Amino acid sequence: MTAVLSRQTLNRALLARQFLLRRAQMPVYDAVAHLYGLQAQAPNPPYLALWNRLDDFAPEELSQLITDRRAVRIALMRSTIHLVTAEDCLALRPVLQPAHDRGFAVTYGKRLTGLDLDTVAVHGRELVEARPRTFAELGALLAERFPGYDADALAPVVRTRVPLVQVPPRGLWGSSGQAAHTSAETWLSAEPSAPDPARMVLRYLAAYGPASVPDVQAWSGLTRLKEVVAGLRPRLVTFRDERGVELYDLPDAPRPDAAEPAPLRLLGEFDSVLLSHADRTRIISDEHRKRVFTVNGIIKATVLADGFVAGTWRIERGRDAATLRVEPFVQLTDAQRTALTEEAHRMLAFAAPGAKAYHVDAG
Structure with a gap:
């Protein structure tokens, strides 16, 4: 009989x-590889993610590494920007190509009717490989070559058909800069790997499992992964969740007892742990999700209490001070409030090192 895993056990x-029960001691490169994609729509979220997960993390x-x-x-899973190792960039991008193609067709396809997209991609590759370009610059140059079409629809052709990486200083700690792009092949002096969706599924399970087929598809943005997972079944163990949905996992992956204590954590914006399952109730309730995921695509920084989202937080900077303000969704215990205050001061020291004073408003 297939074992049933409770929501608490899945949590x-x-x-x-995700190294959120206890911070790990390992090189940053190894952590990035294991976590298999850190959300990076903004420059700082990967740094906050690793601060939460590693002992003595130095940004x-x-x-x-960048x-x-x-x-x-x-741009990888769900066509959103992620930070990954160079090796995973070259391996993942070809697997995810169908999702990128589908998203492009829905968003821009009708605006480019009659245009040879292969020709656009070839010219776009030449432009970004000559030197890194912002999307605005790339679109303007493409519009000169292909008059009659909108620049903001032409640049996505290249983004979809050419693996484009963002080059430094974008993404460096304490630095700023526009997002300029070149091809992964040029930047890494290597060619992408042959698509291997089975390897992708195994790596996903190591970082996010146990999981269902819809979970893997929600994380990746791909469809029709049922056959891929079925082919892996002899290498996996299976469970069911409380609703009866079949879950797959690696045999030796950690599955702690549901009673294992979970420390309070302050996750940054866009943390991948909130975005990697079709059923996200293992980490955030449907009710609380509405307060974290905004209509304009922002995913707020969150408080984890006893393993689940229990509020949001933000840092407000004054002239000489920085204040971390919490909006709790639930009544925190005295012990949780003490832990929250301690973690908030640690976060302030990390994220606002130039402030002369730190304050915490726990809500």
Whole structure:
């Protein structure tokens, strides 16, 4: 008989694999590889994600990986920007190509009727490989070559058909810069791998499992993964959740007891742990999700209490001070409030190191 995993058990399994039950001691590169995609729509979320997950994380180490071209920022899962290792960039991008094609067709297809998109992609590749370009610059140059078509529809042709990485200083800690792009092949001096969706599923389970086929599809943006997962069944163990949905997992992956204590955590904006399942109730309730996911696509920074989203937080900077304000969704215990205050001061020291004073408003 297939074992049933409770929501609490799935929560603890996810937290363990995400290094959120206890911070890990490992090189930053190895952590980025294991986590298999850190949401990076903005420059700082990958740094906050690793601060939450690693002991003694130094942001300069991640910046150095980006500068050394061992880690890159690129549109991957769900066509959103992620930070991954160079190796995973070259392996993942070809697997995800169908999702990029589908998204482009829905959003821009009708605006480019009659245009040879292959020709646009070839010319766009030449432009970004000559030197990194912003999308605004790329679109303007393409519009000169292909008159009669909108620049803001032409640049996405290249983004869809050419693996484009964002080059530094974009994404470096404490730096700023527009998002300028070149091809992954040029930046990494290597060619993408042959698509291997089975390997992708196994890596996903290591970081986010146990999971259903819809979970893998929601994370990746791909469809029709049922056959891929079925082909892996001899290598996997199966469970069911409380609703009867079949879940797959790696045999030796951690599945802690549901009673395992979960420390309070302050997750940054866009944290991947909130975006990697079709059924996200293992980490956030449907009710609370409406207060975290905004209509304009922002995913707020969240408080985890006993493993689940229990509020949001933000940092407000004054002239000489920085204040971390919390909007709790639930009544926190005295112990949780104490832990929240301690973690908030640690976060302020990390995220606002130049402030002369720190304050915490726990709501």
